[in-house]
Amino acid sequence: MEKANEWAVAKYTGWGITARNEQWGQWRGWERGISHIDMVYPRTKSLESTQLAWSPGMGDKTVTAELVILPDLEDSLAFQKWLPAVKGKFVMVSMLQPTGRPDYNWQEFATPASFEKMKKDRTAQQEAWTNRIKKTGYTNKTLPVALEKAGAAGVVGSNWSAGFGVDKIFGAYTKKIPTIDIALEDYGLLYRLTESGDKPKISVHTESKERGVVPTFNTIAEIKGSEKPDEYVILSAHFDSWDGGTGATDNGTGTLTMMEAMRILHLVYPHPKRTILVGHWGSEEEGLNGSRAFVEDHPEIVSKVQAVFNQDNGTGRVVNLSGQGFLNSYDYLGRWLAKVPSNIRDSIQTHFPGTPGGGGSDFASFIAVGAPAFSLSSLNWSYGTYTWHTNRDTYDKIVFDDLRNNAILVATLAYMASEDPATSSREKACCPSISGQASPPNGPNKQNPSVKADLTNYHPKTKGPERGLYYSTIS
Incomplete structure (x- = not known):
C-alpha cells in the first residue's frame, strides 16, 4: 500500500495533476514473504x-x-x-x-x-x-x-x-x-x-x-475548478485489495479507470467549472474505512458534492446505473448520460430513482450522509467466481477495451457534472410505509470508520485520530 500510494502521487504529478497522500488512520502492518x-x-x-x-x-x-x-x-x-x-x-x-x-x-x-x-x-x-x-x-x-x-x-x-x-x-x-x-x-x-x-x-x-502499527492513507488528486472551486465532482475507487492475486479487478481496474479519466480531463478540460477530485481509498476491504474517514474529515467537501462516480466490480464495461434513491437523479444523470457516445451509452441500463445501495463499496460512504453518489456497475466477466478476492485476480484477467470504454464514460460524466449550471438535487424518493405514510427508502447508515485494526498484542506509543470506540477485527 505504501508503494502504491507513492506511485499514484508520482504518476499524477508527472501528468501535471496536483496529488497528495492523506492519512486517515493507522493499521496493523504486515508484509508477505x-x-x-x-x-x-x-x-x-x-x-x-x-x-x-x-x-x-x-x-x-x-x-x-x-x-x-x-x-x-x-x-x-x-x-x-x-x-x-x-x-x-x-x-x-x-x-x-x-x-x-x-x-x-x-x-x-x-x-x-x-x-x-x-x-x-x-x-x-x-x-x-x-x-x-x-x-x-x-x-x-x-x-x-x-x-x-x-x-x-x-x-x-x-x-x-x-x-x-x-x-x-x-x-x-x-x-x-x-x-x-x-x-x-x-x-x-x-x-x-x-x-x-x-x-x-x-x-x-x-x-x-x-x-x-503503521499510518494508512488515501491518495487524493484534483483538478481545481475555475468558476466554482468549492463544489466537487468526485471520482472514486478503492486502492487496497486482498493479496491472493494482485487485486487486478478488485480494484485495480476501477483505479485505472479513474486515473485514466483524470488524465484525459487534464489534457482536454484543464479548467473545469467545478473541482474534479479523485479518491483512491484505503481499507475498503475492511469496512469502507478510508472513504468513511474522508467523509468525516471533509464535511466542507461532502456538503458541496455535485456527484460521486464509483467503480468497483471488475474489469467489464459499465452496463448498469442506478439513481440510488435520489428523486431527481433521472433529470441530471439523464442529461449527462445523453452526451456519452452512443456506442457506450446504449449498453447501459438505468434505474431511476432506484434504491440506495448498501455498504458494498465506497459510494455508500457518501450516500450515508446524503451526497449524490452512484455506482458504475460492470459486466460480470465471471467476477464473483474467478477474480473477486481470489488467487486468480491477476493482470491477465483485465479486458483493456472495456476499461477504455469506462474511462471515456467517467470522463464524460465528470465533464457534464462539472459544467452543469444547476446544482444536483439531494432530495430522496419516498415510498409508502406500512402505516401509509411516505418515507425515504432505507439506505446505508452513517458509521464511524475504524481507523485501527484489532491490535491485540500491539501497543502503539501514540494514538492516531480517535473516531469513536469502533475497532474492527481483521476478517
Missing part, C-alpha cells in the same frame, strides 16, 4: 497453496508434520476431549468438495439427473460440515485460535470459489502458527489420503513480517 508448502509423504509433491494474509511468519523454521481432519463429534465436550490430539499436527478445517468442476461445466456436459444428484449431495454435505463446525462449540473464526492454543502445528483450509483452480484468500486468525490455504485439487488429495489412513505429511515454511 515466501511460502513453500509440499507433501513429503507418502510421495513428494509441491502443493498449490499460500499463507493467508496476516498469518504469522515462521522465521527460519520449516515444520513437517502429519495431517488430521477436523472430526465429526457429538458435541463440544467430545471435541474438548479430542482437542489434545492436534498437538504437533496440521489440522484440516475445510470440507472435501464433491467436485472440482464449476456448475456451468456440469450443466453443459452432465445428464440432468446427474447434475441434480450432485447438487443435492453437495448441499447435504455442506449442511453436515457446517453442523460439524457448530458442534465443536466454535466458529470458523474462533476455531483456528482454539487449535493454536491446543498446540497444532498449523491450520489448513481450502476456500474454494466454485471455479477451476480458484480459491478465495482472506485473513488468518492465528497469532503464532501458520494458517494456509491449499487449492481444491491438492487439498482434496491430502484429505483423501488422510481419510484412508495413509497419514500424509506436509512440509510448511512461510515467511512474513509484522511491522507494528
Whole structure:
C-alpha cells in the first residue's frame, strides 16, 4: 500500500495533476514473504497453496508434520476431549468438495439427473460440515485460535470459489502458527489420503513480517475548478485489495479507470467549472474505512458534492446505473448520460430513482450522509467466481477495451457534472410505509470508520485520530 500510494502521487504529478497522500488512520502492518508448502509423504509433491494474509511468519523454521481432519463429534465436550490430539499436527478445517468442476461445466456436459444428484449431495454435505463446525462449540473464526492454543502445528483450509483452480484468500486468525490455504485439487488429495489412513505429511515454511502499527492513507488528486472551486465532482475507487492475486479487478481496474479519466480531463478540460477530485481509498476491504474517514474529515467537501462516480466490480464495461434513491437523479444523470457516445451509452441500463445501495463499496460512504453518489456497475466477466478476492485476480484477467470504454464514460460524466449550471438535487424518493405514510427508502447508515485494526498484542506509543470506540477485527 505504501508503494502504491507513492506511485499514484508520482504518476499524477508527472501528468501535471496536483496529488497528495492523506492519512486517515493507522493499521496493523504486515508484509508477505515466501511460502513453500509440499507433501513429503507418502510421495513428494509441491502443493498449490499460500499463507493467508496476516498469518504469522515462521522465521527460519520449516515444520513437517502429519495431517488430521477436523472430526465429526457429538458435541463440544467430545471435541474438548479430542482437542489434545492436534498437538504437533496440521489440522484440516475445510470440507472435501464433491467436485472440482464449476456448475456451468456440469450443466453443459452432465445428464440432468446427474447434475441434480450432485447438487443435492453437495448441499447435504455442506449442511453436515457446517453442523460439524457448530458442534465443536466454535466458529470458523474462533476455531483456528482454539487449535493454536491446543498446540497444532498449523491450520489448513481450502476456500474454494466454485471455479477451476480458484480459491478465495482472506485473513488468518492465528497469532503464532501458520494458517494456509491449499487449492481444491491438492487439498482434496491430502484429505483423501488422510481419510484412508495413509497419514500424509506436509512440509510448511512461510515467511512474513509484522511491522507494528503503521499510518494508512488515501491518495487524493484534483483538478481545481475555475468558476466554482468549492463544489466537487468526485471520482472514486478503492486502492487496497486482498493479496491472493494482485487485486487486478478488485480494484485495480476501477483505479485505472479513474486515473485514466483524470488524465484525459487534464489534457482536454484543464479548467473545469467545478473541482474534479479523485479518491483512491484505503481499507475498503475492511469496512469502507478510508472513504468513511474522508467523509468525516471533509464535511466542507461532502456538503458541496455535485456527484460521486464509483467503480468497483471488475474489469467489464459499465452496463448498469442506478439513481440510488435520489428523486431527481433521472433529470441530471439523464442529461449527462445523453452526451456519452452512443456506442457506450446504449449498453447501459438505468434505474431511476432506484434504491440506495448498501455498504458494498465506497459510494455508500457518501450516500450515508446524503451526497449524490452512484455506482458504475460492470459486466460480470465471471467476477464473483474467478477474480473477486481470489488467487486468480491477476493482470491477465483485465479486458483493456472495456476499461477504455469506462474511462471515456467517467470522463464524460465528470465533464457534464462539472459544467452543469444547476446544482444536483439531494432530495430522496419516498415510498409508502406500512402505516401509509411516505418515507425515504432505507439506505446505508452513517458509521464511524475504524481507523485501527484489532491490535491485540500491539501497543502503539501514540494514538492516531480517535473516531469513536469502533475497532474492527481483521476478517
